Amino acid sequence: MKTLYLRIYLTVVAVLALFAIGSGWLVQRHLAQERDVAERMVSERVTAWAELIQRSLPGADAPPDEQAAALRDWSQRLRLPMALDDANGKRIATSESFERRQADERFVGRIHSIHLEDGRTLWVLRPGFGMRMRVEGGGMERLEQRFEPGPRGEPPPPDGPVMIRGAPPWYMLPLLPPGWIQGTGLFVVLLVLFAAVSAGAYPVVRRLTRRLEALKQGVEQFGAGRLDHRVDASGRDEIAAVASSFNHAAERVHALVRSHQSLLANASHELRSPLARLKMAVSLLESPQAPGVTPEQRERLKREIHTNIA
Known part of the structure; x- marks a missing residue:
């Protein structure tokens, strides 16, 4: 009888495991596809911005100070970290936000170079996706990047992410590292759900086999003469x-x-x-x-x- 309830329970657990693995694979594949689409959209948007900036920047023969001022102005308007090199690869200007992020290894893979028609090179830091959670000063803070103008047409705030203080959404766990949804975090959530459902299935299976055990004991008592x-x-x-x-x-x-x-x-x-x-x-x-x-x-x-x- 113990073998029976273990077989039933292991069958339920195996089905749940296959379902969790299949669901995780499908969700991860869908996220990867959506991420690729978003990357293409961002690249196209950055390219369009680069063309707009190229038409708005002074020519390559303009003084470097004038080119630097125009670059910083567009970087502040678009809230987009940028840098500009001349045709020989010498740095002409760099926005403050680009300087801060250039030394950070997390942003190295997001630096995108665009070659202008006059030989200059425009370096742009592509925006990231999602939002990050971190703890500073004992409280939760949500960091999100916005690239649209401010309300009622006011100019956007200074470069860098917007800091919004307050409690995080109920579905966000405070101890999850940044980027958890793109990595192993999804499988951790599926693993937790799998463990919870497995623990809930055990009493159900045990109750079923316990009734079979009671029936077996009753048959044995009847066969013993009662x-x-x-x-x-x-x-x-x-x-x-x-x-x-x-x-x-x-x-x-x-x-x-x-x-x-x-x-x-x-x-x-x-x-x-x-x-x-x-x-x-x-x-x-x-x-x-x-x-x-x-x-x-x-x-x-x-x-x-x-x-x-x-």
């Missing part, structure tokens, strides 16, 4: 149907045994009187000196014995 024992047949499932069938069969067997016992009792009563008469007749025949027994009576006793035996 013919009046019945099992619990409550419920509407297959186990209850088997228990009800067993109770009906046990009732019929009990009735047959009672009928057999009654038949034996009646047969014993019917045989007791002739046997007593035979015993008396045999005792009289064995005693030739029995008083008051005539030869005719002896002959009648012999015939009666033959008749009863026959």
Whole structure:
């Protein structure tokens, strides 16, 4: 019986594991596709911005200070970290936001170079996706990057991410590292859900097999001689149907045994009187000196014995 409930439980767990693995693979694949689409959109947007900036920047023969001022102005308007090199690869200007992020290894893979028609090179830091959670000063802070103008047409705030203080959404865990949804975080969540469902499935499977164990014990007690024992047949499932069938069969067997016992009792009563008469007749025949027994009576006793035996 223990093997049965373990097999049922392991089957449920195996199905859940396959479902979790398949779901995780599909979700991860969907996220990868969406990320590729977003990357292409960002690249196209950055390229369009570069063309706009190229038409708005002073020419390559303009003074470097004028080019630097124009670059910083567009960087502040678009809230986009940028840098500009001349045709020889010499740095002309760099925005403050680009300087801060250029030394950070996390932003190295997001630096995108665009070659302008006049030979200059424009370096742009592509915007990131999603939002990051971090703890500073004992409180949760949400950092998100916005690239649209401020409300009512006001100029956007200074370069860098916008700091919004307040409680995080209920579905965000404070201890998750940045970028968890793109990496192993998804599989961690699926693993937690899998463990929770597995733990919840165990009592259900155990309750099912516990009823089978109770049915087995009831059958063993009935087989041991307790013919009046019945099992619990409550419920509407297959186990209850088997228990009800067993109770009906046990009732019929009990009735047959009672009928057999009654038949034996009646047969014993019917045989007791002739046997007593035979015993008396045999005792009289064995005693030739029995008083008051005539030869005719002896002959009648012999015939009666033959008749009863026959």
